[in-house]
Amino acid sequence: MGLVVGLDVGTQSVKLVAYDAQTRRVVSTHGHPLELIAGDDGSREQKAEWWIDAIRACFSKLDAASRAQVVAIGVSGQQHGFVPLDADGNVLAPAKLWCDTSTQRECDEITAAVGGAHRCVEIAGNPILAGYTASKLPWTRKHRPDVYAKLATILLPHDYVNFWLTGERWMEYGDASGTGWLDVRTRQWSSEMLKATDPDRDLSACLPPLVEADASFAIAAATADELGLPHDVRVSAGGGDNMMAAIGTGNVQAGVLSMSLGTSGTLFAFAEHAVVDDAGSWAAFCSSTGGWLPLICTMNCTIATESVAKAFNFSTRDGDAVMAGTLPGAAGLVMLPFFNGERTPDMPYARGSLHGMDLNNLTRANIYRAAMEGATYALRNGYDALLAAGLTFDAIRLTGGGSHSAAWRQMVADIFDLPVEVPLQAEGAAFGAALQALWALDHAKGGNADLAAIAREHVLIAPGLSTRPDAKNVAAYQGHYRQFLRHLDVARSFYANPPA
Structure with missing residues (x-):
C-alpha cells in the first residue's frame, strides 16, 4: 500500500505526518517553524517561499526508505491567505494571512458595495470579515498597485503548495468558501461578490478551476526528484486547515x-x-x-x-x-x-x-x-x-x-x-490531509471508498486523554x-x- 503523507502549512510551522494505512500507524512526524511578519497596522504576512523551504526541511527529516514508499500527499493550509501570482507563476508579494486585520476598511467597502452584510449572506452565505481573502484584493490594489497590475492568478496558501508540488493550479470548495466570493449554497463563484471587490476587473479570470474533494493530480517529476519521492505520487485536492482537521478528528x-x-x-x-x-x-x-x-x-x-x-x-x-x-x-x-x-x-x-x-x-x-x-x-x-x-x-x-x-x-x-x-493523532489537520489523500488515491485507481468509513477505521481516540465535566x-x-x-x-x- 505504501505511505500517505499529510502536510499542514500553518501559521507557526509546517508539519508532516507519514501514515501507514495498512498497519494504521503514523511512522513519522516532523515539523519546521515559520516566521511571521507583523505590522502595527494589524498586517500579518509570510513569504510563500518560507512554506516551501519548511516542506523541504520536513521531507529531509523523513528517511529515504520512507520517502520511497510515499504513494500520495494531501495538503492542509491556513485558510484565507492571499498568494498573488503573475502569468509565469511567480509570487508577486508576501502572502497576507487569515490573521491580518489591516484590511477592515476594504471589508467595509465591499460590504457597502453589495448593499450591506445581510445582502452578503443572502447571495453568498457569509459576510465579508477581516481576514477573508476578498478584502486583500482591494488592499493590494491600493497599497501594492504594481503587484495588482501583474496579478494573473489568485491562490490560497494550500493552493500554492499544491501548485509547487504539481505545477497545476486549482481550488477546492472548502478552502474556496473562505474567500468570501463563493456562494456556498450553489458552490459557484458569486459574480456579484467579485464585482463588489473590483468593479473594473473580471477577477473570475484570476481564479483557478474548482475541483471536487476527491480529485488528485500527479506530482511534478522535478519536485518528486527534489524530495526523493516516486514519480507516481498523487497529490489530493487538499483543503483549509479546519476542513482537514474535521477529517482528522472523524x-x-x-x-x-x-x-x-x-x-x-x-x-x-x-x-x-x-x-x-x-x-x-x-x-x-x-x-x-x-x-x-x-x-x-x-x-x-x-x-x-x-x-x-x-x-x-x-x-x-x-x-x-x-x-x-x-x-x-x-x-x-x-x-x-x-x-x-x-x-x-x-x-x-x-x-x-x-x-x-x-x-x-x-x-x-x-x-x-x-x-x-x-x-x-x-x-x-x-x-x-x-x-x-x-x-x-x-x-x-x-x-x-x-x-x-x-x-x-x-x-x-x-x-x-x-x-x-x-483523537490519537494530535496533528488533526495533517492527519486529515493524509486521510483525504488515501481516499483520493483510491478513487484515482477506480475505487469507491467512503470517506466516513475511512475516518471510522483510522481516527482512533487516545486512551487516557478523554475527560468528563x-x-x-x-x-x-x-x-x-x-x-x-x-x-x-x-x-x-x-x-x-x-x-x-
Whole structure:
C-alpha cells in the first residue's frame, strides 16, 4: 500500500505526518517553524517561499526508505491567505494571512458595495470579515498597485503548495468558501461578490478551476526528484486547515463537534446541506469532503497563552505546572485575549485586555489561567450561537496544540459541560490531509471508498486523554463566563471604531 503523507502549512510551522494505512500507524512526524511578519497596522504576512523551504526541511527529516514508499500527499493550509501570482507563476508579494486585520476598511467597502452584510449572506452565505481573502484584493490594489497590475492568478496558501508540488493550479470548495466570493449554497463563484471587490476587473479570470474533494493530480517529476519521492505520487485536492482537521478528528458525519486549539480557535461540525445564519454568527463554509462545515473561528487561542508565557519567560509546555493550584475564575482575573483583533465576535479593532486586578491576584499563574479561560470563553460564546440555532452535540473532539494540556482539556469539558475526546493523532489537520489523500488515491485507481468509513477505521481516540465535566467546576464557570460576557459587551462598544 505504501505511505500517505499529510502536510499542514500553518501559521507557526509546517508539519508532516507519514501514515501507514495498512498497519494504521503514523511512522513519522516532523515539523519546521515559520516566521511571521507583523505590522502595527494589524498586517500579518509570510513569504510563500518560507512554506516551501519548511516542506523541504520536513521531507529531509523523513528517511529515504520512507520517502520511497510515499504513494500520495494531501495538503492542509491556513485558510484565507492571499498568494498573488503573475502569468509565469511567480509570487508577486508576501502572502497576507487569515490573521491580518489591516484590511477592515476594504471589508467595509465591499460590504457597502453589495448593499450591506445581510445582502452578503443572502447571495453568498457569509459576510465579508477581516481576514477573508476578498478584502486583500482591494488592499493590494491600493497599497501594492504594481503587484495588482501583474496579478494573473489568485491562490490560497494550500493552493500554492499544491501548485509547487504539481505545477497545476486549482481550488477546492472548502478552502474556496473562505474567500468570501463563493456562494456556498450553489458552490459557484458569486459574480456579484467579485464585482463588489473590483468593479473594473473580471477577477473570475484570476481564479483557478474548482475541483471536487476527491480529485488528485500527479506530482511534478522535478519536485518528486527534489524530495526523493516516486514519480507516481498523487497529490489530493487538499483543503483549509479546519476542513482537514474535521477529517482528522472523524468529523465527516453529522453529530460530532470538533474543537481546534491552535493559534486560532475553531469549532466546527459536518452538515449535509449549507447551514447559513442570517446574522452571520458563524462561517457557513463548505467541507473538503463534499459536504458543508458550519464553523466558529476566534482569532486568538494559543496565541494568548503563548504571549503570557513569553512575557513571564516560561514555556507553554510548563503551563499546566505554572497554573497548578489556581481555581476556576483565576481569582477574579478576566482576560479578553484579542491580541490579533477578533473575528467571532466581529471586533477587528479590538485588543487584548486584563480585568479584575488587585494586590493579591496578579500572579503569573492566575494571568496564565485567565488567558486560557479567556480563549475558551470566546469559543463558548460562538458555541452559544450554534445552540441557539438548535444544533446539539454529545461530545467534543479536541485537536490542536492546546489539546496537549491536561488542564485545558478539563477546562473545555467544564466550560462547555460536555465530555472531551482527543483523537490519537494530535496533528488533526495533517492527519486529515493524509486521510483525504488515501481516499483520493483510491478513487484515482477506480475505487469507491467512503470517506466516513475511512475516518471510522483510522481516527482512533487516545486512551487516557478523554475527560468528563466536573460538576463543581461546571457550576463555578457559569458565573465566571457571565462575567466574561459583561466585559465583552463593554469591549464591543469601546472597540467599535478604529483607533484615532
